[in-house]
C-alpha cells in the first residue's frame with residue numbers, strides 16, 4: 001500500500017469489531033505538518049495493529065497445537081500477510097520520521113516501539129518459507145521429545161515475538177554452556193510469529209540442545225475466565241482506554257503514551273506468572289528475557305541454595321532508588337498495610353524459579369488476587385515488575401550481582417569489567433541493540449550471536 005496524499009488506510013477489517021478509524025495521510029509538501037501527521041499516523045497504525053494482535057491472540061483460543069497453517073483456513077494466512085503489508089506502511093512512515101531526525105522523548109518512544117525494517121524483513125522471509133514448505137517445519141505426527149518434560153535437564157523459558165532476539169538468546173546460551181545436550185529451551189511466541197520462529201529454530205543445529213517452539217494460544221488454560229489480564233483486556237473499560245486516541249494531543253502526551261503501549265498488557269509478557277502450569281513436570285526453570293545475552297555457563301544457578309524461596313533474582317536498589325515505593329501506590333490502604341515502602345526491588349530478565357516452592361506458596365493465586373484488584377490501575381500503573389514485586393515479596397532470594405548485569409539499554413556508563421564478568425547482560429531500556437538508537441559500544445555484545453550466515457538474515461541486510 002503506497003503512501004500518497006490521497007490514499008486511505010482503513011483498518012476496520014482488522015480490529016475485531018472495534019470502531020476502526022480511517023486515517024488519511026497528509027500531503028508530503030508541507031514540512032512540519034507532514035512530520036506531525038506522519039508521527040500521528042505511525043502511532044495510530046502501530047497501536048491499532050498491536051492492539052488488534054493482542055485481541056486476536058487473546059480472544060481466539062485456537063483449537064489445537066503447533067501447526068497454525070494446517071489448522072487454520074487460508075483466509076488467516078492471507079490476513080497475516082495483509083497485516084504484514086500494513087506494517088510495511090508503518091515502516092515507510094517511520095523512515096520519513098528518521099529522515100526528519102526529530103529528537104526528544106516523543107521520537108525515541110516511537111523508535112523504541114517499532115521494529116526496524118530489517119528485523120521485520122527477516123520475520124517476513126521466514127514466514128514465506130514456512131508457507132512454502134509446511135511439511136519441513138510441522139511437528140505434526142512427530143513424537144514430542146521426552147527431554148522437553150525431563151526434570152533432570154536444565155530448562156529455560158523465553159517468551160518473545162522477536163525472532164532474531166530469541167535466536168540470539170538461545171545462540172549465546174548454547175555457545176557458552178559446557179554440555180548443550182543437557183539444556184532445553186522453551187520458546188513461546190504469539191500466533192503471528194509462530195511460523196517464523198519454527199523456521200528460525202529448524203535452520204540449524206544447536207549442538208544437541210533441545211528447542212521447543214509454542215504459541216501462547218497452545219496453552220488452553222490461559223483463557224479470560226482464568227487469566228485476569230485477559231479478562232481486563234476484554235473489559236469495555238480498557239478498550240475505551242486503548243482506543244480513544246486524541247490525535248490532536250498525541251504529540252504532547254508522551255507520558256500517557258507509555259501507559260497506552262499495549263505491550264504492557266500483552267499476555268506474552270504475563271506468561272511469566274504461569275510457569276508452574278505451563279511446565280507441570282519441571283521442578284525448576286530459568287526465565288530469560290529476549291533482550292539478554294548469556295556469556296557464561298549458567299548451570300551454577302541450579303546449585304544455588306534457594307532457602308525455600310521461589311524467585312532467584314538480582315536486587316537493583318541503591319540509596320533511595322528502586323525501592324517498592326517507586327513501583328506501587330503506597331497511598332492505597334491495601335499496599336500500605338502489606339508492604340514496606342523501602343523494600344529493595346529486584347529485576348526481571350534472568351530469574352531462577354523453584355517451581356515446587358511456587359506451587360507450595362500458591363504464587364499464581366497471589367498474583368491473581370492483586371491483578372484483579374488492579375483493574376482500575378490504582379495499585380500500580382503498568383508492566384509486570386510491580387505485580388512481580390508484589391507476588392514474590394517474601395519469596396525472593398537475592399542472587400549475586402554478577403549473575404545479571406542490567407542497564408545496557410539506557411546506561412552508557414556501565415564498566416566493561418562489570419560486563420565482562422557478567423553471566424548474563426541485559427539490554428533493558430529503550431535502546432535495544434537491534435534498533436538504530438542502540439548504544440554502539442554495547443551492540444557488538446549482541447551482534448556477535450546473530451546468525452549472519454543464515455540466508456534470510458543476509459537477504460535482509462540485518463545489522464547494516
Ligand SMILES: *[C@@H]1O[C@H](CO)[C@@H](O)[C@H](O)[C@H]1NC(C)=O
Nearest residue numbers: 061220221222223224225226
Ligand atoms: C479456561 O481455563 C480453565 C482452566 O484454567 C478451564 O477449566 C476452562 O474450561 C477454560 N475455558 C474455556 C472456555 O476454554
Ligand SMILES: *[C@@H]1O[C@H](CO)[C@@H](O)[C@H](O)[C@H]1NC(C)=O
Nearest residue numbers: 244245246247248249250252
Ligand atoms: C487537547 O488539549 C487541550 C488543552 O490541553 C484540551 O482543551 C483539549 O480538550 C484536548 N483535546 C482532546 C481531544 O483531548
Ligand SMILES: *[C@@H]1O[C@H](CO)[C@@H](O)[C@H](O)[C@H]1NC(C)=O
Nearest residue numbers: 237372373374375376377378
Ligand atoms: C473499577 O471502576 C469501576 C467503575 O469506576 C468499578 O465499577 C469497579 O468496581 C472498579 N474495580 C475495582 C477492582 O476497583
Ligand SMILES: *[C@@H]1O[C@H](CO)[C@@H](O)[C@H](O)[C@H]1NC(C)=O
Nearest residue numbers: 329330331332333377378379
Ligand atoms: C492511589 O490509591 C488511592 C487510594 O485508593 C487513590 O485515591 C489514588 O488515586 C491512587 N493513585 C493513583 C495514581 O492511582
